[in-house]
Amino acid sequence: KSGRDNWQKGIPLSRYCDAANRHLWALRDGQVDEDHFGAVLWNIACWQKTKEMIASGILPEELNDI
Numbered sequence: 536k537s538g539r540d541n542w543q544k545g546i547p548l549s550r551y552c553d554a555a556n557r558h559l560w561a562l563r564d565g566q567v568d569e570d571h572f573g574a575v576l577w578n579i580a581c582w583q584k585t586k587e588m589i590a591s592g593i594l595p596e597e598l599n600d601i
Contacts, residue, residue, distance in 0.1 A: 542581050545594045548601045551582035 555578035558571040588594040 542585075543588075545588075545598050546581070546585065547598050548582055548585060551578045551585065552601060554578045555582065 555575050558574040558578065561568075561571040562575065585594060585598060589596055589599050
């Protein structure tokens with residue numbers, strides 16, 4: 536649905552937070568329809584990397600919407 540490495544163009548931090556929470560709840564509920572554990576890890580890693588990219592001026596401050 537998205538291009539390769541498309542996340543590096545910048546996604547608001549709130550979207551990573553929301554997605555990580557959604558997948559964490561799916562894990563807690565025992566859902567096995569997709570790799571929710573991997574999705575939690577991916578969203579947390581992207582959240583942290585995006586924060587670093589914002590701090591270094593690579594991405595705009597507006598993406599820090601938390």
